[in-house]
Amino acid sequence: EAEVAQSPRYKITEKSQAVAFWCDPISGHATLYWYRQILGQGPELLVQFQDESVVDDSQLPKDRFSAERLKGVDSTLKIQPAELGDSAMYLCASSTDSQETQYFGPGTRLLVL
């Protein structure tokens, strides 16, 4: 069964450092999402891609966060500089289009010290 891949699974960094997360969606899925999940809360959408284009990044803190999906397949989410409050689980999801079920990857758990 096809799955969404994410790496790394865990990341520890110091504040002010740069971090990057990678996501490979299920093959053929045009829509890709990045979510942030703070401990004890539900996921919150950071950015949504349709192929290589950003559809929604209204909740992305653009002063420090950036996301790209250059070839419309895999995607990278970057934080620079990381802050203590960025400690969370970062989840990637994909779907065939924006109206369909989202399939989630295992997530990257980030700890900023």
Added chain:
Amino acid sequence: AQSVTQLGSHVSVSEGALVLLRCNYSSSVPPYLFWYVQYPNQGLQLLLKYTSAATLVKGINGFEAEFKKSETSFHLTKPSAHMSDAAEYFCAVSAPNTGNQFYFGTGTSLTVIP
């Protein structure tokens, strides 16, 4: 805008007992509704979804949910809890008038007591 409220952040049931996890939604248009399960340090796995077909939806692992428009509810049930059901459960809503963006509830942690 859409929103989801999950009543009860923690629910405990005995093994073999009924599981009932509550979800109420707010939407100005007919919504799509989802239940996901999350095990520790893992991503979310879809349990079931409602997309305006049958109001009683059956999912994986013996779970089901009923869409009740009059009550704006989509509660998740399972007749008999197993130890393996212990996890975090999230209800989510999406609707076409907000670009089908998913809005998740804050989650309910299910504990199964042997």
